[in-house]
Amino acid sequence: MSTPVRIDAPAGIDPRGPRFGAALTLVLLVVVLLLGTTPAAYAVLAVIVASFALGAFGGIGRTWQGWVFRKLVRPRLAPPTELEDPRPPTFAQLVGLIITGAGLVLGLAGVAVAVPVAAALALVAAFLNAVFGLCLGCELYLLGVRLRAGKTA
Numbered sequence: 008m009s010t011p012v013r014i015d016a017p018a019g020i021d022p023r024g025p026r027f028g029a030a031l032t033l034v035l036l037v038v039v040l041l042l043g044t045t046p047a048a049y050a051v052l053a054v055i056v057a058s059f060a061l062g063a064f065g066g067i068g069r070t071w072q073g074w075v076f077r078k079l080v081r082p083r084l085a086p087p088t089e090l091e092d093p094r095p096p097t098f099a100q101l102v103g104l105i106i107t108g109a110g111l112v113l114g115l116a117g118v119a120v121a122v123p124v125a126a127a128l129a130l131v132a133a134f135l136n137a138v139f140g141l142c143l144g145c146e147l148y149l150l151g152v153r154l155r156a157g158k159t160a
Contacts, residue, residue: 019090020067022140025099027080028072029136032058032103036133039126044119049111052122055129056107062100067093070100098151099136099144103129 035055042048062070068077110125135141 017093020093020096021076021081021087022089022091023084023087024073024076024081025067025096025142026137026140027076028062028067028070029133029142031072031075033130033133033137036126036130040123040130044114044122048122048126049114052107052111052114052126055126056104056111059100059104059107062097063104067096067100095145095148096142098148099132099142102144102147103132106132 032055035051039048039051039055042051058070058072062073067073107125107129110121110128113121113125132143135143
């Protein structure tokens with residue numbers, strides 16, 4: 008009989024950081040939509056894809072948005088009242104990577120409409136996070152945790 012392994016949550020993050028990052032991403036996604044299917048739209052979307060990749064594989068704090076928050080914004084704010092688990096926002100970065108990455112790859116493969124469609128989908132998620140604090144990718148992560156817990160119980 009094996010003993011269950013307890014996995015402790017990693018150090019918490021300031022919950023205002025991911026919301027700030029979502030706001031910056033929202034601005035870039037609006038730019039993609041305004042640029043349409045031009046080469047410049049592809050370039051901006053590629054920057055967004057790269058940022059999501061950094062967040063998904065390096066952690067939420069490794070993005071350029073996280074750096075801007077840490078260096079320029081957080082020092083001007085009061086300390087957060089509580090910290091949050093970085094795993095849900097990191098998973099949300101993976102979701103963003105999949106959506107925007109698919110749009111970029113399909114766009115480069117000749118399906119030009121995929122670029123604005125992917126940008127629009129990601130824009131909805133970034134808007135909800137930046138404005139209302141509702142992180143869709145985080146909710147997917149928590150749903151997955153609940154489903155896994157239900158299967159092992």
